[in-house]
Amino acid sequence: MKWRHLRLARRLIWRPSSTRGQLTFQYTVVFSLLLFLAAGLLYFTLNWILFWNVDNELQNEAALVKQYIHFDQGKPVFDAGAASESQSYDPRTIFNVSEILNNEGIPVKSSPELTAFGYSVEPGVLKSLLAMKPPPAFTTEGRRDEQMRFINTVLRGPADHRYLMRIGTRLKPINDAQDTFLWVMLMLLPVTVVFSAIFGSVMAKRTLKPVTDMTHAARAISASNLSRRLPTRGRRDELDELAETFNAMIARLQQSFAKMNEFAANVSHELRTPLQAMQGETELALIARAPLGECRRVLESNLEEIERLNRMIRNLLVLAQADAGEMRPRLEAMDLNELVRDLVEQMRAVAQARNVDLRAETSNPVPLRADSLRLRQMVLNLIDNAVKYTPPGGRIEVRVERAALAHGRSEARLLVRDTGIGIAAEDLPFIFDRFYRADKSRTRSAAGVEGCGLGLPIVKWVAETHGGSVEVSSHPNQGSSFVVHLPLAPVLAKTKTTQRSPEADPREAGTAAKGGASRVGVA
Ligand SMILES: Nc1ncnc2c1ncn2[C@@H]1O[C@H](COP(=O)(O)OP(=O)(O)O)[C@@H](O)[C@H]1O
Ligand SMILES: [Mg+2]
Known part of the structure; x- marks a missing residue:
C-alpha cells in the first residue's frame, strides 16, 4: 500500500526525459535544497548570536542596577549617588528604562522611556509572570515592530517582600537585521537557483560529451564499415571502459560477419560445383541423344551427387541448429x-x-x-x-x-x-x-x-x-x-x-x- 503511494508520488514528480535534463534537474534540486538548508542554519545562528548578545547585556545591566537598590520601609529605592558617570554602564540611564512591580503586578516604579518605546503595561501578563516562581529570566513582549526584550530580576526586601524588576531593551535592531537577512536571501535564492540550473546544465553537457561523441561514432558504424572503432580518451575511466567494451563487441560482430560471408561463399561453392557437373552431364546426354545405357549412367552419377548434397545439407542443418542452441543432447x-x-x-x-x-x-x-x-x-x-x-x-x-x-x-x-x-x-x-x-x-x-x-x-x-x-x-x-x-x-x-x-x-x-x-x- 505504502509502496503504491510512493510510486504514484514518484510518477507525479516531473522529470526531464533526457539524461542531460535529468542531471541538470537533480543538480539544481540538490543545490537549491542545500542552499535553503544553509540559509536556514545561518538565520538561526544569527538569531542566536544576536539574542545571546542582548541577553548578556541585559544581565550585566540588571546586576549593576541591583547594586544601587536598597529597601526603605519595605520599598525598593534606587540611589545612584555613589556611581560615577564615567562608567561605561551608567546605572541611572539603565534604571530609566526599567520598571518595578509589586506582588500584585502593580508598578511601584514605571518608566516613561519604556512607554515612549511603545511599551504598554499589560497587567494580566505581568500577574501571570509574577505567579511563576521563579519567573522566566528573559521575556519578549510587544508587537513585532516594537518588540522588547526584558530581563526579570526578583528583588527580595525585608519581611519577605518580593518585587520584580524588569529592565527592557528594544529589539528593533535585531528585527531589522533579521528582516534584512531574509530579504537578501529571498532575492538571492531565485538567482542562485537559476545560476545553479545553468551551471548544472553546462556541467551535465561536459560530463556527457564523451557519451554523445560515442553515440555519433557508434551511429556511423554499420554493417559495411565494421572495421571502425570508437575513440578512447586514454583516461582508463568508466567511459573508456564502455568504449572498449563496445569496440570488443564490434570486433566480435565483425568476426562473425566475416565468418558468415565465408560460410555463405563456401556453401555456394560446395553447391555450385556438383550442380554444374550434374547440369553439364545431363545437358550433354540430352543434346547427344545418348543411348539408354549412357542416360542411366548419368542418372546414377547424378543420384550419387544428389545424395552427397543431401548429406551436406543435413550436416549443415545439424550445425545450424547446434549454433542456435536448439540441439540438446538426449x-x-x-x-x-x-x-x-x-x-x-x-x-x-x-x-x-x-x-x-x-x-x-x-x-x-x-x-x-x-x-x-x-x-x-x-x-x-x-x-x-x-x-x-x-x-x-x-x-x-x-x-x-x-x-x-x-x-x-x-x-x-x-x-x-x-x-x-x-x-x-x-x-x-x-x-x-x-x-x-x-x-x-x-x-x-x-x-x-x-x-x-x-x-x-x-x-x-x-x-x-x-x-x-x-x-x-x-x-x-x-x-x-x-x-x-x-x-x-x-x-x-x-x-x-x-x-x-x-x-x-x-x-x-x-x-x-x-x-x-x-x-x-x-x-
Ligand atoms: N584421418 C584423417 N587423415 C588425414 N586427414 C584427415 C583425416 N581426418 C580428417 N582429415 C583432414 O581434415 C579435413 C576435414 O575433415 P572433415 O571435416 O571430416 O571433412 P571431409 O571428411 O568432408 O573432408 C579433411 O578434408 C582432411 O583433409
Ligand atoms: Mg569427414
Missing part, C-alpha cells in the same frame, strides 16, 4: 564399447572395398550418459575419415577405453588411429573449422574421396555438448590419430562395471559376459 545410459563395435562392423565392408584393415579394440563396457544418435554420428565421421584418407594396404585401429585421470577420476576415451596420408602441421589447427579441407584437389580426386569439411566440426560439437573434447595428432604420410575424451556416467563410474546399476543398459550384460577384447578384422 542423454541416456549407454555403452560406448557396444556402439563402437556396431559401427566398426557396419564400416567393415567399406574399408574392405578399399583394402584397408579396420580393427576395433574393445574391452570392458564403458558406460556413458549420452545421446547415442549424436555419438554414432561422431564415431562414424571419424571412422569415415580414417577410411577415406588411408590408402589401400593401410591399417585403422579403433579403441575404446576407460582412462584414469588425476585425483582418482577416470574418463571414457575413444581412439581412431590410421596409417593414412596424415595432415600437414599447417592444416592441423583448422581441420575442425567448417568447410576446411586440407587439400581439396587431392582429396576429391583421390579415389573418389568425397566430403565437404563438415565432418570434424560435427565431431567437435558432439564431443563438446557431452562435456568432452577431441584432440588430433598427425604426421604427413605416417597417419593420424584422433582422441575423443568423454566423461563417464556418474553413477556407473563409481559402481564399476561388475556391479551394474538397475538403470544400466540391459545390453551391457551381453558385452560384460563376453568380456575381453573383440576384434573385427578386415582383410
Whole structure:
C-alpha cells in the first residue's frame, strides 16, 4: 500500500526525459535544497548570536542596577549617588528604562522611556509572570515592530517582600537585521537557483560529451564499415571502459560477419560445383541423344551427387541448429564399447572395398550418459575419415577405453588411429573449422574421396555438448590419430562395471559376459 503511494508520488514528480535534463534537474534540486538548508542554519545562528548578545547585556545591566537598590520601609529605592558617570554602564540611564512591580503586578516604579518605546503595561501578563516562581529570566513582549526584550530580576526586601524588576531593551535592531537577512536571501535564492540550473546544465553537457561523441561514432558504424572503432580518451575511466567494451563487441560482430560471408561463399561453392557437373552431364546426354545405357549412367552419377548434397545439407542443418542452441543432447545410459563395435562392423565392408584393415579394440563396457544418435554420428565421421584418407594396404585401429585421470577420476576415451596420408602441421589447427579441407584437389580426386569439411566440426560439437573434447595428432604420410575424451556416467563410474546399476543398459550384460577384447578384422 505504502509502496503504491510512493510510486504514484514518484510518477507525479516531473522529470526531464533526457539524461542531460535529468542531471541538470537533480543538480539544481540538490543545490537549491542545500542552499535553503544553509540559509536556514545561518538565520538561526544569527538569531542566536544576536539574542545571546542582548541577553548578556541585559544581565550585566540588571546586576549593576541591583547594586544601587536598597529597601526603605519595605520599598525598593534606587540611589545612584555613589556611581560615577564615567562608567561605561551608567546605572541611572539603565534604571530609566526599567520598571518595578509589586506582588500584585502593580508598578511601584514605571518608566516613561519604556512607554515612549511603545511599551504598554499589560497587567494580566505581568500577574501571570509574577505567579511563576521563579519567573522566566528573559521575556519578549510587544508587537513585532516594537518588540522588547526584558530581563526579570526578583528583588527580595525585608519581611519577605518580593518585587520584580524588569529592565527592557528594544529589539528593533535585531528585527531589522533579521528582516534584512531574509530579504537578501529571498532575492538571492531565485538567482542562485537559476545560476545553479545553468551551471548544472553546462556541467551535465561536459560530463556527457564523451557519451554523445560515442553515440555519433557508434551511429556511423554499420554493417559495411565494421572495421571502425570508437575513440578512447586514454583516461582508463568508466567511459573508456564502455568504449572498449563496445569496440570488443564490434570486433566480435565483425568476426562473425566475416565468418558468415565465408560460410555463405563456401556453401555456394560446395553447391555450385556438383550442380554444374550434374547440369553439364545431363545437358550433354540430352543434346547427344545418348543411348539408354549412357542416360542411366548419368542418372546414377547424378543420384550419387544428389545424395552427397543431401548429406551436406543435413550436416549443415545439424550445425545450424547446434549454433542456435536448439540441439540438446538426449542423454541416456549407454555403452560406448557396444556402439563402437556396431559401427566398426557396419564400416567393415567399406574399408574392405578399399583394402584397408579396420580393427576395433574393445574391452570392458564403458558406460556413458549420452545421446547415442549424436555419438554414432561422431564415431562414424571419424571412422569415415580414417577410411577415406588411408590408402589401400593401410591399417585403422579403433579403441575404446576407460582412462584414469588425476585425483582418482577416470574418463571414457575413444581412439581412431590410421596409417593414412596424415595432415600437414599447417592444416592441423583448422581441420575442425567448417568447410576446411586440407587439400581439396587431392582429396576429391583421390579415389573418389568425397566430403565437404563438415565432418570434424560435427565431431567437435558432439564431443563438446557431452562435456568432452577431441584432440588430433598427425604426421604427413605416417597417419593420424584422433582422441575423443568423454566423461563417464556418474553413477556407473563409481559402481564399476561388475556391479551394474538397475538403470544400466540391459545390453551391457551381453558385452560384460563376453568380456575381453573383440576384434573385427578386415582383410
Ligand atoms: N584421418 C584423417 N587423415 C588425414 N586427414 C584427415 C583425416 N581426418 C580428417 N582429415 C583432414 O581434415 C579435413 C576435414 O575433415 P572433415 O571435416 O571430416 O571433412 P571431409 O571428411 O568432408 O573432408 C579433411 O578434408 C582432411 O583433409
Ligand atoms: Mg569427414
